[in-house]
Amino acid sequence: MAGRSELAAYEQAVKECVLCGLRNGCRQVVFGEGDPASGIMFVGEGPGAQEDRLGRPFVGAAGQLLDRILAAAHLPRLQVYITNIVKCRPPGNRLPLPLEVKACRCHLDRQLQIINPQIIVCLGALATKSLVDAEAQISRVRGIWFQRDGRLIMPTYHPAALLRDPAKKRPVWEDIQRVMVVYRGEKAEIT
């Protein structure tokens, strides 16, 4: 499949990226993973310690919660594409700096171009500010569909926020239900 080899080639290129300083302080680039032909992409913030160690997105505690949410929605992890705003772990898990977010943006844009998902789920404030509106407040815009560049974007809370505040589980679950209605609906139309 064209998307698969193109994405694999691009991943090799990103492993050599020196557009910002983050690569100097991390073990490896966490490019993203999943189905390159998926109609849905989940975008988090940046790799944490586990992700940096394993080279895969969302494999730590937050990732395990994301897996449970996906499973509950009958959306197998292998059928979606998962990545982050920045591909290299910020030291000590600090928030990526605006310059780092800006430098890494070309990689996410290329992934979007190759995979071409109709739906993007923004996990947390950084992805929402980056992909929906720099001024967006996650608690205000979560659960609302936005349209950008012909794609539907749903912001929701980051799974790590759910671990700190279980009261956010309910709204996230409702947001995922909204996503599934559209995702299943579109799939039904295509097949």
Ligand code: URA
């Ligand atoms: N948090 C993120 O935002 N991304 C990951 O890949 C893991 C934790």
Ligand code: URA
């Ligand atoms: N089921 C729920 O009710 N909430 C979640 O966050 C995940 C599964």
